[in-house]
Amino acid sequence: MELDRVWSISKLLTTCLVLGQVARPVLGVPVVDAGDAPFQHAVIGQEVQPERIYDDMDLLLHSSAASDEDNADTVTVGSQDGEEKTTFPRPSWWVSTLRARRLLALAKTGVVSTVFPDRIPPSSFAPPDVAGVSVPLPEYVADCDEALPDGNGGDGSPTFVGLKISTTFRNTAAGSNISLSLDWWDHLDETRPIYPGFPLSPAGLPRVTLFGYVVPFETPLPRGTKRALESCYLAKHPDARVWLPDQKFSPHESFWAKMVVTHVYWIGGFGDTQQIGWMNITEWSGIRRKGSLPGVGDGRGWDDVRLPGENGYYS
Numbered sequence: 001m002e003l004d005r006v007w008s009i010s011k012l013l014t015t016c017l018v019l020g021q022v023a024r025p026v027l028g029v030p031v032v033d034a035g036d037a038p039f040q041h042a043v044i045g046q047e048v049q050p051e052r053i054y055d056d057m058d059l060l061l062h063s064s065a066a067s068d069e070d071n072a073d074t075v076t077v078g079s080q081d082g083e084e085k086t087t088f089p090r091p092s093w094w095v096s097t098l099r100a101r102r103l104l105a106l107a108k109t110g111v112v113s114t115v116f117p118d119r120i121p122p123s124s125f126a127p128p129d130v131a132g133v134s135v136p137l138p139e140y141v142a143d144c145d146e147a148l149p150d151g152n153g154g155d156g157s158p159t160f161v162g163l164k165i166s167t168t169f170r171n172t173a174a175g176s177n178i179s180l181s182l183d184w185w186d187h188l189d190e191t192r193p194i195y196p197g198f199p200l201s202p203a204g205l206p207r208v209t210l211f212g213y214v215v216p217f218e219t220p221l222p223r224g225t226k227r228a229l230e231s232c233y234l235a236k237h238p239d240a241r242v243w244l245p246d247q248k249f250s251p252h253e254s255f256w257a258k259m260v261v262t263h264v265y266w267i268g269g270f271g272d273t274q275q276i277g278w279m280n281i282t283e284w285s286g287i288r289r290k291g292s293l294p295g296v297g298d299g300r301g302w303d304d305v306r307l308p309g310e311n312g313y314y315s
């Protein structure tokens, strides 16, 4: 029993070490000279290669990556003596982008980061020294562009109901950009261990961060747009009916807004089995529920992929 525990902890530690090794080349963070611009080597769709394989440890992350025609690498994990090996395709960047769009499509909440203005207005209750500091806050989201009669057919730009009193939307009104972080960690219990003998691990599940800015919808809204926004948004957030824009007895003034996405950063899970890095924004915004825009992808849309644990899908 005790031995088991020690064994698990040593596996976990090793995985963290490997993660550290994996993250470094992705971010392009220099190993020694931290004075360099840390992001200068970041490349869109960069291949993740561990610098070292910890093959001196008994378990492990002995992973091999070999491209096949599908551009999906094959990953083998398990001990080197071949006892416990499993093999599965490592998703290509394209498939990862489809999954990231699916993550947005299914998301109901996310963490939105904004930055307090450089000078906190005297009328604000915020302490003066949070000026210029980022503030991440959980917010409701809905992927509504597809539903809009005058939308772009579902281009991966999330919809918000912005409360004017909220810190997030005060900061955007003062000119802050936003980033939105989504994850699949709530679904841990539906997934399976990624490595033989390794515990269920949120760190092995996808998360994505969208960068961009908020654009309020025009007012007054065309009637069809208003109806479409309401039915799409309320399908995810029935409780939000009370504070929707134009709601008569709403406790707060609110407005419809969309997030224009300029960059997407993806962490598919552990770096030896998943992609980690910056996504191709043309692909991100070109993906639809079914298929994608001409010149993008291979005919698949975000409804053709699954996230870990969905409908018995595991890798």
Ligand SMILES: *[C@@H]1O[C@H](CO)[C@@H](O)[C@H](O)[C@H]1NC(C)=O
Binding pocket: 175, 176, 177, 211, 212, 213, 262, 263
């Ligand atoms: C920040 O927002 C401005 C518009 O307010 C936009 O032009 C710019 O692209 C945004 N930056 C990023 C990284 O999204």
Ligand SMILES: *[C@@H]1O[C@H](CO)[C@@H](O)[C@H](O)[C@H]1NC(C)=O
Binding pocket: 044, 045, 280, 281, 282, 283, 295, 296, 297
């Ligand atoms: C992004 O994807 C598009 C469409 O597949 C492609 O034409 C473009 O070269 C890619 N951009 C980068 C920076 O890889």
